[in-house]
Amino acid sequence: MGRKRGDWQWFAILLTISLVGLALHQAGYVNPVEDVALRIITPFQKGASFIYSLTRDSIETIRELQDLKRENEELRHEVERLTVENVRLKELEAENRTLRRMLNFVEANPGYDYKAAQVIGRVIARDPSGFTHYFLIDAGRKDGLAPGMPVVTERGLVGRISDVYHNASRVLLITDPSSSIGAFLQSSRATGMVEGTVEGVLKMRFIPLDAPVSVGDVVLTSGLGGLLPRGLVIGQVIEIDKKDYALFQEARLQPTVDFNQLEFVLVITNFRPFSLEEGGE
Structure with a gap:
């Protein structure tokens, strides 16, 4: 009984204080106290708000950095893929240009049958007699190739088939020391041997010695000896060696074919070099 009376007394006291505080607030007597309290509390509120904003912004920044890192990685992979694709397309474009030029050459020279082949390995190897200049192509006996067949590009003569295997052939270049080709100067028609x-x-x-020779003259195969067709371009004169006491003059030639850039060649398959044994028969 006494405890209930005590509870009611505390309740009455709190209610009275609340009513008095409300009346004082309405009358404006507690405003100075509120001002002081706000002055004390406000800096702490601002600090708490700043810390909250800073924490929130830092979390957002970390999330954005993670997103940017992921996007950057994806873009890097895409750039690598596009770079590889661009290289592949450039190679295809260059290959198509080469094949188109060869097709134009074939159409401009319809008198021969051709077998296209790709250079699969250019080799310059030393042998006991000196240097040999040759490369391999990816066509051979199964494609109807035979030793002696001329090998050309749209720019001119490359060489001749020297050895034939089932799936490949060896091409001896015109720059090889053992190569000797009957030729003539297009301008003066003077003949000679290109070695x-x-x-x-x-x-x-x-x-x-009396034949006119000029720098820039074009040299072509003469067909003499029956080893090569007539009229294949060999090169251009870049230097002349003429001595009054000599029986003949010489010329240094620049091949029209760039042997360092060869990728595809054409083999003239319907030309067979003349054989003395066959001719005697």
Whole structure:
């Protein structure tokens, strides 16, 4: 009984204080106290608000950085993929240009049958007699190739088939020291022999001493000897060696074919070199 009376007394006291505080607030007597309290509390509220904003912004920044890192990685992979694709497309474009030029050459020279082949390995190897200049192509006996067949590009003569295997053939270049080709100057029609050298350059020898020769003259195969068709471009004169006491003059040639850039070649398959044994029969 006494405890209930005590509870009611505390309740009455609190209610009275509340009513008095409300009356004082309405009358404006507690405003100074509220001002002081707000002055004390406000800096803490601002600090708490700043810390909250800073924490929230930091979390957002970390999340954005993670997103940017992921996007950057995705973009890097995409750039790598596009780079590889661009290289592949450039290679296809270059290959198509080469094949188109070869097709134009074939159409401009319909008198021969051709077998297209890709250069699969260019080799310059030393043998006991000096340097040999040759490369391999990916066509061979199964494709109807035979030794002696001329090998050309749209720019001119490359060489001749020297050895034939089932799936490949070896092409001896015109720059090889063992190569000797009957040729003539397009301008003067003077004849001579174009030979390879150990250094890999071409020299036209046995040109008549009185024949006019000029730098820039085009040299073509003469067909003499029956080893090659007539009229295949070999190169251009870049230097002339003429001595009054010599029986013949010589010329240094620049091949029209760039042997360092060869990727595809054409083999003239319906030309067979003349054989003395076959001719005697």
